[in-house]
Amino acid sequence: MDATNHQVRLAKRPTGMPAPDTFEIAEEPVGEPQDGQVLVEVEYLSLDPAMRGWMNDVPSYLPPVGIGEVMRAGGAGRVIASASDRFAEGDHVAGMTGAQEYAVVDAGGLSPADTSLAPLPTFLGALGMTGMTAYFGLFDVGQAQPGQTVVVSGAAGAVGSMVGQLAKRHGCRAVGIAGGPEKCEWLTGELGFDAAIDYRSEDVAKALREAAPDRIDVYFDNVGGEILDAALGRLAMKARVVICGAISQYNESAPRPPANYMALLVFRARMEGFLVFDYFSRFPEAAKEIAAGLADGSVIAREEIVGGGVAAFGDTLNMLFRGENTGKLVLAVR
């Protein structure tokens, strides 16, 4: 195969928001799958807040992306050459392809994407890592029970919008915190959240007193900062604070840690972090439940698909940090 593969490579570690010189587009020949591998023509790339952390030269749960390396990213596409008996040519798959047009990937790291069930981009969102993150964070770490109050920040984002819908489906009261009236209307309208708080125009601590009259049993945090503090002040006894992300803090040189953390003592509450990768063996359980929700209409998958191909990767990523997306942000590669 003599096509050219365009790749997004990390050119320079950013300070603050990623800038035009953070990434560079490189060209190289499309690779050949070796034994156990497949060659994927990537159609969609996932944009995730966690990417900002992967770009820092700090040891974390995954090694930092090296300068000159292809940017780590989830992708979905079609197998165009296979040296594995797991997938055949033409199969749709999703997994960590990296930010590039063609990826040679170990077949064991890919999941099948059954496009009769949902369109391909949904396998990066509701039926992908996003959905898995929401499901295990809410039910395994957060131990959400029917009748309890679940509050989620970044609620109009990929994970947040799934958390609230899964909470409702489970019989919880779901309250979302998001930026702007359109997002809030989407949450309480189409998605069926019980209440939404616009952090841009409302005093979140005050609004939580109204929106969570019985206090908060599960707070699912995607943002950190002041909103985390406001939620800590409204916890119920024995509450669970699920630490999924801290998007408000990723580009800050002086992060704002949770000043209210002693609320954990006052309310005998727990704050716990998790990583979706740890739940890999249980993904089918979550996927089955979410697919059932999509089928019966209790869960709505929304992707915001941006065009422009790999050259638009950096600009599209920054939409996340400016809070410009609603639902799962996806880059169309072709």
Added chain:
Amino acid sequence: MDATNHQVRLAKRPTGMPAPDTFEIAEEPVGEPQDGQVLVEVEYLSLDPAMRGWMNDVPSYLPPVGIGEVMRAGGAGRVIASASDRFAEGDHVAGMTGAQEYAVVDAGGLSPADTSLAPLPTFLGALGMTGMTAYFGLFDVGQAQPGQTVVVSGAAGAVGSMVGQLAKRHGCRAVGIAGGPEKCEWLTGELGFDAAIDYRSEDVAKALREAAPDRIDVYFDNVGGEILDAALGRLAMKARVVICGAISQYNESAPRPPANYMALLVFRARMEGFLVFDYFSRFPEAAKEIAAGLADGSVIAREEIVGGGVAAFGDTLNMLFRGENTGKLVLAVR
């Protein structure tokens, strides 16, 4: 009974450290026990970091002590008049007596203090709330298992010194963080801690790398601030951070919250607060275990007993915030 009762009353809410005008000594006649109550001649008062929080006009797990009210305090003494069939005149007891020389208390709120088992002040320490706090924090919240590494801050204090000893008794590696070489020598010498870190002269983050080579499974925090951050950076996977107190922060107008809290995500760890009062029904279980440790010598109870009576209450309390005590700080009332 026509004796006079000297009481420590809260005169003024402090800003920062309690000052000479924070408390006033009041006199009133000794009270009479009503049905179900006893009159206790208080011999020892417990000094606890949590007292600082009780003095703030902020709703918390207990209502604030009101201006003009007797300062809330644990005490131990002798029943000198009883209108309850639970205790007879002459019995030794411990419980929330308030900071005063004589207390009329509901008998149901007092515990018997068997002075054939240990001296009376020990019922404010190892066999009192202090020991209970260490036990339930370590085993119930912290889920410490044999072979795991337990790190405790404020390790030469009342709760901290018990945590380390109970951890050792349970087959854990015990590392203490304390201020000054004498305290550290006491921890690794008489108390048998595996290692001690002097936060006044050492870089705690660096010292933890040596003292906790397998990282930290349970971090029991009594201090907050920079030391909490250092411990968060050294957590093991699935670690438990037990929030018992934050003595370094109680007198600060601008507290230093845990900037490293996202370590909870990296290490899939949990930070959880608790209050010993919630474990009241299980106190006998802990007391039995601690008494066994005292009897076989694996647990050493040390009280630092300060004289001066109730007039010395404020000065003695401040010894806690200056880190001047070793073991359980107790005020001798007579």
